[in-house]
Amino acid sequence: MARDPLFFSAHYGSEPPAEPLPGSHYGDDDSGIRRQASEIIRAVLADQAPGEARARDQLREHVAAHPGQPEKALAQHLMALRSASRIEAVLNGRMLLTAFQPIFDLSTGAVIGVEAFTRFVSDGPDAAGWFAEAAEERLGSELEFAALECALTAAQSLPAHLYVALKLSPDTCLDPLLPEVLQASALAPDRMVLQLTDPLTAEQAAALVPALLPLRRRGVRLAVDHVGSYFDSIRHTRLLGPDIIKLDRNLIAGIDTDTLRHAFGEAMTVLAEEIGAALIAEGIETRDELGAVTGLGMTAGQGYFLGRPSTRPQDWAGWNLPAGEFQALIKHDGAARS
Template structure:
């Protein structure tokens, strides 16, 4: 869950931090997570829209049920909505399964998008969730991937990043999601790296280096994860723009490796540190010879590049076994752990390898 508003340079349209919402602890001793949850609660309750009155009433019930614990009240409220829009930080659309290509959807309606996105930006009504990335040989969590969750009753088809792009607020929303993820990541176990999903356009934005440098997250824990297919000319531009950051220890990851035309030569030109195989390739890899052959080829390609290969979207024990059998050492997916906003879940990822193995690999009884 999102913590304190970050101390990065203010962007246009931002408001000062809000006072604590009803039910929150008073004074400077309030933990960061409680203060941010209280601010989000206040923003929701201050919304005058009549059509959202049932949502406000439901939230008031949760606040009343957990006096002095706004973070618990907000978490239960989000779970009860059932229509929480969840997207990777900076992504251009929904992700049906972790790491899977988003489905094609009609162009978003611009009507109402501007005010809706503007309200999210001003009220900081977004949270960060993290999904564990696991060493498949030891079961230890080695990193996380950041996802953005929006506090909204907008319905299951709410396409926040596409709507933001249509309203010419795409960069603003991506940067807000990035700021939220960087601030929240400070509450993760300090040995874990954080994969931040960004579009190539944001990676080329001159504001990005300053934003990362203002963060207290050390560069060697930051992974910039490109969310879109690379187009002709982008690898050279990205390599030049990101070279100074990479020299400080920031790493670069590419999603959907090998799944679009010309991806192999463009990835080779970019030279990322991490390649990610998405759910479309992992689904059924235990029974599909073609997927297995592709996995073998991508394993060899990653070795040639000197890059780490990560299998996304591992959802069954059989898929886990097939991926591990290919020699892929790192993976993520619902079988290993779902994205979560809860600090108590994050704390469990800081386990010794032996104990972690009992939780995160076949034969263990628990999941993150």
């Protein structure tokens, strides 16, 4: 369940009673979840704040649609509230933009994909700060979905051969709303890459395998980030069997001179080959770093040396140029961008 009863008690200022909703019957197996859902619903409906009248009416409709099943009524209600919040943020606030950074095939110089980055049209913290604040206010999921929908919409203006890496937290990848959002997009499933950006717990790693299987069967690919940045990351990577492994800037910075980073990069190349995953070097910022990663056998990369993130469709259109023209661009202009 997406919300905890303490949240509703604090928000609506009432203690949930213990009695079940009319029509709810508790058995040994389902009594806990149904009783909790029933208590939360009663707490919400007991509040008489004028500003919450619409939410109460919507909840009554969901309860009527699922007689005797308060857990389903509550889940539907929470999904509706989340959807309304996302629509309001995107349509009314208009504070989100998507920047795409090109991902290059390092053997040919062709752009093969992009990574989506969220930009905020407002004064305040950077993107990471906005997402951290949203999480503190229990709005992290809503903001992630708003950013995802913004990226999926913007991706329609990209050259048709490019895949799109969509950065998502493990919790969002486990959210039952995710398949619905992806299916509603005009972007083909085989152009979608779900990029896990946060370290995983053991429980999340185990849950993600079955949760993402239907999407992966439809052609959606999985990428993992932060490999090697925490103790169990290699084990989790093997369990997930991703299509793509991404090595972030912390591992690529100085890989041309740092023997430990170089050795780790070599180990990751072997791991990627073992599990059949593509390996992408992120954050390439110098010609020497580019030389080091290609020397290790990494065949794809991104970074300021190769191309900066851009919110401009005219820049995106340039990523459809023939590979030879990109190789010339990298050769002559790379030093100026480093």
